[in-house]
Amino acid sequence: MYEIILYDTEDGRCPVQELLDSLEPKLLAKTLRTIIKKHRRHQRQKKNWQRSIKQIMNGTRNPSLSIVKKLAQGLGMQLKLEFVPMPTKNKM
Numbered sequence: 562m563y564e565i566i567l568y569d570t571e572d573g574r575c576p577v578q579e580l581l582d583s584l585e586p587k588l589l590a591k592t593l594r595t596i597i598k599k600h601r602r603h604q605r606q607k608k609n610w611q612r613s614i615k616q617i618m619n620g621t622r623n624p625s626l627s628i629v630k631k632l633a634q635g636l637g638m639q640l641k642l643e644f645v646p647m648p649t650k651n652k653m
Contacts (some may be wrong), residue, residue: 565596 567577581589614632616622624632626642633640 567575569575581592584592613622613624613628617624617628630640
């Protein structure tokens with residue numbers, strides 16, 4: 562069972578409820594099925610992402626650059642990859 566939580570605008574209207582109420586029964590059923598499918602897909606992606614993070618933290622997976630970028634974004638940070646020269650050894 563799913564619960565859809567709708568928002569109200571400042572003037573007390575609920576645009577999503579108004580849209581759903583205006584749909585014919587067949588189209589309403591199709592719309593709700595689509596919403597549920599998207600929610601399930603999102604949950605699967607979220608679970609896969611959590612599994613990946615856990616594997617990276619456990620050291621059982623090496624993160625790709627794209628995953629590290631997404632991690633940085635999720636933390637509200639920017640990834641900075643920098644090449645710096647190695648210190649030279651003084652020969653005497």
